[in-house]
Ligand code: AOF
């Protein structure tokens with residue numbers, strides 16, 4: 001298009017500052033509701049022999065507003081004039097509760113905007129860049145676009161597919177088992193990867209487990225990192241026949257951490273009332289006529305409609321299998337511990353080797369005795 005000719009090329013320092021902006025955007029991932037967590041850095045390069053310096057920083061506020069640019073411009077003040085703004089998403093072009101960020105950047109006298117991810121929101125989608133250029137601001141788009149898109153995966157998936165982004169996390173023993181059926185919670189992973197898991201929890205809007213896992217483990221499913229207790233995502237128990245009871249931890253703590261049960265419309269009204277009295281909310285699910293199992297695409301659509309943009313699926317071999325089979329997994333995290341479970345263990349629906357063949361490995365780490373694998377499953 002004609003815009004392409006008007007874009008200005010990337011400069012050597014652009015990737016450095018965009019990488020910093022992307023790391024900064026991670027701070028509020030999982031906390032901005034249906035808005036993406038975006039970061040802005042305002043950088044001055046006065047060309048007087050000094051290296052470029054950051055004069056303003058902003059990240060999308062909790063709940064999604066104000067937008068990142070507002071905070072960064074406020075911090076930079078007059079220093080924004082002639083500076084470069086690094087924004088992890090194309091600046092918005094629409095009048096919401098505040099004027100468009102593109103307009104604010106023009107008004108502040110920013111000389112150049114470097115953006116990363118494209119914004120699929122039809123109110124933006126190229127119009128932000130257009131507005132900047134019309135206002136005399138140079139634009140360098142799509143710098144580290146892929147990396148930035150990873151920070152807003154849930155937002156992108158909700159826009160493109162009408163469902164939340166789904167991360168499936170499984171802990172595997174050294175021999176590829178995920179637990180012992182009827183054996184309660186089996187400790188597979190160590191403290192370091194458990195802390196990492198809690199960080200991953202904090203970055204999702206909701207954690208989902210099956211009723212089987214809820215009944216066997218009676219888990220808390222919250223974020224227990226020091227100083228991050230307020231970052232627990234909502235909890236969703238997939239419980240079509242309503243086996244969850246009001247004395248279980250998820251129900252007893254439903255007033256502290258929002259808890260939803262996905263259940264058939266026909267499930268026991270008395271138990272439903274008892275759970276509701278504890279503060280549990282319900283979302284109706286239906287059975288897939290072919291498999292007799294819960295229809296996951298419909299459930300995910302309904303959850304997206306309630307404003308959930310990302311879900312971490314954490315529990316149960318059957319649930320993991322259902323999500324994988326339905327091709328509803330966008331990110332797969334496998335944590336392989338040193339423990340051996342043996343013959344009586346439940347085999348994981350997908351092991352590290354199989355995942356390596358099918359998915360793109362984004363990251364591999366060693367946490368204590370555990371190996372952590374993070375796969376992207378797009379186009380599965
Ligand atoms: C930005 N900077 O920090 C974010 C943006 O409902 P509103 O008015 O807040 O607009 C939401 C839309 O704004 C959202 O769909 C996305 O297009 C954009 N998010 N834009 O310039 C930000 N979070």
Ligand code: ZN
Nearest residue numbers: 067092100101
């Ligand atoms: Zn904006």
